[in-house]
Amino acid sequence: MRDATLRDVAQLAGVSARTVSNVVNGYARVTERTRVKVERAIVELDYRPNVLARNLANGRSGQIAVVVPYLDTPYFAELLQGIIPRARERGYNVLIDQTDGDPVHERELIRRGARGFAFDGMILSPLGLAQADLSDHDASLPLVILGERTSASTFDHVGIDDVQASREATRHLLDLGRRRIAAIGDQPYPTGEAAQLRTRGYRLAHEDAGLAVDESLVIGTPRFNRADGAGAMTLLLDRDDPPDAAFCYSDLVALGALHAALERGLRVPEDIALIGYDDIEEGRYSNPTISTISPDKTAIAATAVDRLLQRIGSTEPLPGIEVRATHRLVARQSTVGRLRG
Amino acid sequence: MRDATLRDVAQLAGVSARTVSNVVNGYARVTERTRVKVERAIVELDYRPNVLARNLANGRSGQIAVVVPYLDTPYFAELLQGIIPRARERGYNVLIDQTDGDPVHERELIRRGARGFAFDGMILSPLGLAQADLSDHDASLPLVILGERTSASTFDHVGIDDVQASREATRHLLDLGRRRIAAIGDQPYPTGEAAQLRTRGYRLAHEDAGLAVDESLVIGTPRFNRADGAGAMTLLLDRDDPPDAAFCYSDLVALGALHAALERGLRVPEDIALIGYDDIEEGRYSNPTISTISPDKTAIAATAVDRLLQRIGSTEPLPGIEVRATHRLVARQSTVGRLRG
DNA sequence: GTGAAAGCGCTAACAT
């Protein structure tokens, strides 16, 4: 049988559609008597509002999109774990998309705008697009970008201070007495802005210490995954002058590098110290555990959602702001070794 | 300025709304001349169809929901990585929800049905609900359940043969000469059906070998995560008669167990061999790497999507079928040791 | 091949 509509309920309850709508949405003052009548009818007919119709009437979908390059990257998975409940609390469902870093896909998403899709706003972690590309996004699309801003923009950025965090990570290695520190993950091209910030921090730490950077130790990787980390480490260890430490631009890179180093029979951290970035759970269970830069993921998730909903709710265009979440360095076995005692 | 509607386009092009709709959707035969006229108008007005209106008119949202207990569980993340593109190819967007295993939340999802939400069907990995609870789902909701079926039902199941896979995993350990094999992950209560299948396979392998199971080696864990695996292993190692191997009900459990064992200074696999379940990428980079049962995740993802869309497209109710994807045992360092040579 | 118009089921402005 056909699903019951609001009209059916109104008819059975002997009231108007308006009243039923009021009851369903908890609006206005409705007499106790009427309310009960209506509620009885709703139960009787097993009425459930049609979300699609409601969306059209409201002009909004109650959905936000979260777009990440790869869902199976633990960092994103952990971030989503924070984003979804936050959005739900605020009455929004989360639509997820992954782009595989495809610039065409990413561009289409930000250009088509909210109207072309069933979502009211978007949180995007861009990979295939440089920041410059982002600026020609559809102006009607409320947009929050994950990651630090490197240039002015008309949307929000939420991230941590990558330069500073990278500087601290590198200094940590320097403080341990390491002097040949590799940087694994540089991406010296327009879409690699996030990576470049980390490289900058790496360089600054060396400057701070009055040390020169051995440019041959700055290793590029196309992605920030385990395979790239393992590959880079293998190359480094094949050299005559291998490093005694590595600052890896993600924990996955560090875990891949760790794997490669151990396969070679090296001791970590004695022969080579490793520090990662992101503080994914995996790094707390690896052997040895991975030192890392730990961004406040909960804050990032919450802020991204809140800013987005603010934009969605606002009629006039909000200026693009940049929010910096805090981070801290977590020293684990891969740099300071097993706890003695 | 207000977004252009189909009417605006029709007016500018000097045709009716019907014709514009035809052009936009590639329907029917439209004269080349008209088509060009309309397309020009579309570009001129920067017209984009309103998805919300289209949804209402069509009575469908073009979205499917995928509901998992935890997004940051690598197995689910990897599965989603397969589900999303598959759904997209077929013209569907994916809405994601996580339940944290909350039975109330899960029940609400399957009871409210598609009408109450903006999706046309659902792929669910139940955690808080026993299979019996699933049967009172809203009949109008096309539903595919991830995981093996343990009782008859009106929806589809997609999974692997858990009993057989577990039997193989256990036999692998027996074949290596291990005789005190722990099983980590049992859940002897109604919502733990998936776990119980694995325990059954574990027992069968012992029967096959004519060996008795030491019941004290069957360890329950509330979840299948790293912390539970580590906790269980710690308890086992504290005993006077520790095991010489463990069949872990997920790779995360195995990784947690591995961590605990190594922290104790044990050698894996020499002192204790470990095998997991799921074949997540992490297990290919751990040290040692983790032997595991590898389900064909690509097939599971594809089948789940295809079956769901079939259900969505069908007018009459389809009988619930059970699809078994293949699996294979992957022996890695945690059971067979480092490759010699 | 194209036009006119009736929904899809809800919300909310306007009226009482």
Added chain:
DNA sequence: ATGTTAGCGCTTTCAC
């Protein structure tokens, strides 16, 4: 407090 009704913007039946 409740009723009436005009949209929301698209799809699609029915004519021509």
